[in-house]
Amino acid sequence: MNRVRIKFCGMTRSEDAMLAARLGVDALGFVFTRKSRRFVDPAAATGMIRRLPPLISSVALFMDDEPAWIRQVISMVRPSLLQFHGEESATDCEGYGLPFLKGVPMASVTDVASYAAGFAGAAGFLLDAHARGEAGGQGVRFDWTRDPGLDRPWLLAGGIDAGNVGEAIRLLRPHAVDVSSGIESSPGIKDAGRMRAFVSAVQATNTQ
Numbered sequence: 001m002n003r004v005r006i007k008f009c010g011m012t013r014s015e016d017a018m019l020a021a022r023l024g025v026d027a028l029g030f031v032f033t034r035k036s037r038r039f040v041d042p043a044a045a046t047g048m049i050r051r052l053p054p055l056i057s058s059v060a061l062f063m064d065d066e067p068a069w070i071r072q073v074i075s076m077v078r079p080s081l082l083q084f085h086g087e088e089s090a091t092d093c094e095g096y097g098l099p100f101l102k103g104v105p106m107a108s109v110t111d112v113a114s115y116a117a118g119f120a121g122a123a124g125f126l127l128d129a130h131a132r133g134e135a136g137g138q139g140v141r142f143d144w145t146r147d148p149g150l151d152r153p154w155l156l157a158g159g160i161d162a163g164n165v166g167e168a169i170r171l172l173r174p175h176a177v178d179v180s181s182g183i184e185s186s187p188g189i190k191d192a193g194r195m196r197a198f199v200s201a202v203q204a205t206n207t208q
């Protein structure tokens with residue numbers, strides 16, 4: 001069975017990013033929409049990313065942001081991937097020449113496969129609990145008995161933590177899990193113990 005990948009999202013501090021790297025996390029998300037409580041300045045994110053060891057993906061997250069801002073962030077940060085969390089169209093998402101993930105607002109989307117079909121160029125999808133127009137990173141989960149029916153890679157997000165990620169993986173077998181609130185002491189401030197526990201819980205499912 002494939003190893004389930006891990007993405008930590010909403011990184012704002014270098015010490016958290018470095019610990020995530022040591023723990024073997026596959027991807028780190030940096031939130032560049034000012035709608036977020038986890039907004040990080042692109043210069044600060046660039047510094048964090050440059051200190052990371054090779055082969056860890058950096059993901060730049062936006063939500064209905066101005067193209068000029070997105071281009072500015074890309075030219076400074078040089079992320080591996082983009083993540084769009086709002087009402088961006090497929091054309092919007094494809095316009096930057098980088099692989100991208102599209103967030104799926106599960107509270108509003110009943111047919112996930114049809115939604116995904118509208119984004120043929122997506123590298124993958126991030127299924128999150130919130131409704132259309134709402135920010136992610138709320139620590140809320142969706143109904144994990146819903147089969148998304150996707151034949152492309154997707155990340156499970158929303159309300160996962162060390163205590164429930166094992167159950168989530170067993171039920172859904174996502175390509176990856178994405179967590180923000182579940183490893184934090186407050187928005188954007190990651191907790192070392194919660195990060196360690198989360199990675200251990202995911203690794204335990206990889207040996208089952």
Ligand SMILES: O=C(O)c1ccccc1NCC(=O)[C@H](O)[C@H](O)COP(=O)(O)O
Pocket residue numbers: 009010029031033035036037038061062063085126128134135136137138139140157158159160178179180181182
């Ligand atoms: O994290 C945010 O503040 C945020 C704001 C606006 C749009 C998206 C946002 N986060 C998206 C993510 O990828 C989160 O990691 C995902 O929603 C899971 O969050 P959580 O339920 O807190 O683990």
